[in-house]
Amino acid sequence: MRIPCPFCGPRDITEFAYHGDATLTRPAPGDAAMHDYVYLRDNPTGVHREHWYHSAGCHAWLTVTRNVSTHEIVGAEMAHKEAS
């Protein structure tokens, strides 16, 4: 797998660290939803939006769209763009 980092271009997967499901939103501290946020996952087949950190590159957090049934990488964008 190669991730097309918007800053560095297409780079080998070994340069990145995986952080999982990017569709979760962190609830306010003390919220009962915190358990679900920390522990529960949809864990779908097919297209998955997920966070990767370009640890051996530009150190950006990326939101990658990847098909987990085929390992096809559909796209990648800066995670902060999404968040703002």
Next chain:
Amino acid sequence: MRYSLTSLITQTLSGHKGWKPQWRDAAPKDEYDIVIVGGGGHGLATAYYLAKEYGLNNIAVLEKSWIGSGNVGRNTTIIRSNYLLSGNIALYEFSLKLWERLEQDFNYNAMVSQRGVLNLFHSDGQRDAYARRGNMMLLNGADAELLDRDGVKKLYPFLNFDAARFPIQGGLLQRRGGTVRHDAVAWGFARGASERGVDVIQNCEVTGIDIVGGRVTGVTTTRGKIRAGKVGLAVAGSSSRVAALAGLRLPIESHVLQAFVSEGLKPVIPGVITFGAGHFYISQSDKGGLVFGGDIDGYNSYAQRGNMPVVEDVCEGGMALMPSIGRARMLRNWGGLVDMSMDGSPIIDRTDIDGLYLNAGWCYGGFKATPGSGFVFAHLLAKDAPHPAATALRFDRFRTGAILDEKGQGAQPNLH
């Protein structure tokens, strides 16, 4: 037919023409007392023990493909109970005791071989951690021995003891650990269950879980609707998908774990060895192939195949531990769909839906648990109460905080 020396001789004399299929390839009935979803090791063992230990036999095991097509036929066959936390050792040691008399129990040759599992350490800190683990094992009734460097040398003189970065200082040995022929485990349990009246139904995928007023009433399958008093899920890597049919979200991610086999070699590795300074473990099958593996790839996957970086990482681990392996050729490799739980430990419990029970979260280590998991899940299904060996494996432990985090890494399934 009971397998014995007499049956073998009789069959030999009649030209082996009288062997019967080992289990009935059953068609689904309209209704069962208990339906087990998933014909892997755990599902088949559950049905076997329900029939044998709890006297229930109006039971079906539904498998979407053929039995043994999942992880029970893809794993690297290692059994052991060298865990740290009491809640885990209880189950794995119970399971190891069942392995020790399994072949007599289900009258099938599963090639259970207690050839010893050795975990190497390469630093003082790692030795202390293994000493602690060994003590926990002894306290919980398992066996453990801490070997120094010379002790390891006696067993495995060919290892790279003086590697500049990771010299071998010793190892934690569990002599009762070992390997088992994985396919035979699926077949033996299927045969034993089928003989006792259980319907083992292949090519029958569960596509819906029917719930009325908070209570399970049955399942919808590719071969029609089946009513059931109770439904037990034992689908390993597909747990999240199948639980979602009942509206449940699980503390699980599905990942890929790869395994590798070399060409056949003369006997060289008598037991199982794990490298302590990287992700690599190895044993040798009775056919002579070196069977080895390492870490999960580390990202969500349902592909049942992995990528090259882990192949490289595993081979580097092998070369660091035993450079002689570099002369063997790799014959095949494959991947399996593993159900990584958030704390690295399994769940065997009721769910919030009456009559729906969950057996999941086996990560990359559920093969060794097969008989134990089947036994305690059968107990739960039959009695509606947890078996004493499985009281810690609760579904709600993430909410209550009583998690079983062997590695102390928190809610990071890609690290467990």
